[in-house]
Amino acid sequence: MESGIRELEEKGNAVKAASKKLAFLATEVKNKALLNVAEALIAGQNEILAANDLDYKRAQAEGMSEAMLDRLKLSPSRLEGIAQDTRAVAALADPVGEVYEMRTLPNGLQIGKKRVPLGVIGAIYESRPNVTVDISVLCLKSGNAVILRGGSEALNSNRALAKVIQQACYQAGVPQGAVQFIESTERALVNNMLKMKGAIDLIIPRGGAGLIKLISENATMPVITGGIGVCHTYVDRSGNLERAVAIAYNAKVQRPTVCNALDTLLVHSEVAEVYLPLIAREWARAGVEMHCDERALAILKPVPPLKLVAALDDDWGKEFLGLTAAVKVVDSLDEALAHIDLYGSGHSEAIVTEDYSAAMRFLNEVDAACVYVNASTRFTDGAQFGLGAEIGISTQKFHARGPMALKELTSYKWVIFGSGQVRP
């Protein structure tokens, strides 16, 4: 613990110092660094894969689940994918230095905002070693230094990846110390890291709900919380039912393990008898289990063969992360809105409707990061939104909301060009 605290302090000081130079590093140097990293991931793959193998075998011996083992595993093709993502970030526009809202005041002062990095990003994450690269790359491109703290189960993999990143980017001219990797793995050290307000400007947690809760409750610096999605799709009485089937099917089935997948289907009572059997048959073919309220159950019971269960109270507001959906019949748009207000997590919500006023009310009144009319909630994603990359999906309102990419890792300063002005 002693040596871990010393490591945190030393690396915290080093990363803060590096961040001040990194903040105004030329775009071409940052891009060169990222291309170097992509190349080094391939050139150094033997070393990386050997380190990953150590982690994998230990985790296997300790009985880690297949799903978790799969997250931990690196391979030549996965490394090639990570390198490709790194090249894609190099090709994106540099957010730093953009000057906007520039104008001339009546007194002749020219005043505007200039985009600047946040400073030092602290990343605390679990299992997936690719996060080591993803976060480093997005931070470097946006001019932020980064201090990484991965889980002990991926220590060898993360250390090997961090070493490759450090060498490749320092060689290109990135200030020494801009990428720090914490080697000490004592769990209690996370709390020490969360107290380093002077060295770390923002914490990004990546992992399960437990990790995110721990961090958001204990961090002394700002945290981006997100990643938890309890998503509803509401089929209005005026909805095009064919579209509504395609949308609810896609939202539930296309990738059920992620945060923007459908959790609860709300259906207006005027269309429930026609619509529910249509979607239920499609879902059944994909293996979806439906947790239905009484009215939905009454409609669906005569439609075999379906996986039907009577919904329990805690099905509403549950993030299933799998092939399960809660289903409820409502009598009005107001009832749907009230349900979403009560049970939604502020992530992604959709309405299927041909009624203009219902669409506008839904967009206006639903309080979520992303609100859809006639589309699948699965689109909530930085790349899908055209941001080129994604460091996470924020469900908070402060600073940034929804998919976060390079611009969301920046702040601004006011720049003022005068010619001797004084305040009267």
Add this chain to the structure above:
Amino acid sequence: MESGIRELEEKGNAVKAASKKLAFLATEVKNKALLNVAEALIAGQNEILAANDLDYKRAQAEGMSEAMLDRLKLSPSRLEGIAQDTRAVAALADPVGEVYEMRTLPNGLQIGKKRVPLGVIGAIYESRPNVTVDISVLCLKSGNAVILRGGSEALNSNRALAKVIQQACYQAGVPQGAVQFIESTERALVNNMLKMKGAIDLIIPRGGAGLIKLISENATMPVITGGIGVCHTYVDRSGNLERAVAIAYNAKVQRPTVCNALDTLLVHSEVAEVYLPLIAREWARAGVEMHCDERALAILKPVPPLKLVAALDDDWGKEFLGLTAAVKVVDSLDEALAHIDLYGSGHSEAIVTEDYSAAMRFLNEVDAACVYVNASTRFTDGAQFGLGAEIGISTQKFHARGPMALKELTSYKWVIFGSGQVRP
């Protein structure tokens, strides 16, 4: 304490519920409410002034300083000023509902950001009762509900003002409960308020450094920190010295008690012998005391009559809030930048120069909310920047930096107009 906690809980629930309706209240209703408030401040002035008189007399009896008593004092002309400010906010554009960055993706999805309120703003403030009105008015205009917690020394004044605001705005159609005023004044209750993460979305502290520190260290929700300004003006070797005198004079003397006033003057050694006597004579006439480093002292000692003191270590980085300035001679722009990096508070910094490259380096490298070339730091202010109003000046990078007004009290949601799109 028990009843105070109950009051906090009840009012926290009420303000949260009201915020959900307030979020999409029509602009004309909000404007009508603010004009009502302005009118009611004048119509109800007898009651308000009588309440203020109670506070004033008690504070006087308890030996409050003249400066503090002056902050506490309301008068018909001060109320007229507050009413006028309220009308000015009513006349500003409504930030809520603005849709921006709207575009059509290749798959036909139309996607953009829609500006929305943050929700509930918690204000914790000291002495000045006008803050009760200022903050309520800015929150209402930006669609935010507000829960107010003023200091015990202004309880009667704040309560009377809050009552006037509540009646005036509910009468115009603002949802009941949107403006809450905490009557319990136990100091320990602040800590309870700082734990109300579910009810309060953002805390704005207004008061001394002690209050701001207490709040930023203990709040569980986001806090806007700011208001502390250690501001430097650097006179470069190429600076126009006549301008440099006007700018440093204005920055120190025009209103010395505020956060954007000059604290430290840095002067390049090549111009120090000419410049320092010029500014020193002007400052001396205004009563400015100069805390000088050795080289500045050597230059200024032969120039009587000046108020000169040898600077101590803690003069660098001190916010004087009065007619005192620290003065230091530096040998280069780099030395000036390093000094500002070490001692600045990230508020407002200025360079006086005719050297293009020095100006660009200063703008680029100084890490502060507002960076000036050839102008007084006194301009750092929402009204001066053309924002129409100001709820505070942020010295943090997260969410908003520098003067904060209506737009800075908002977040956004992504709105997506589809026509049946699903993710491939």
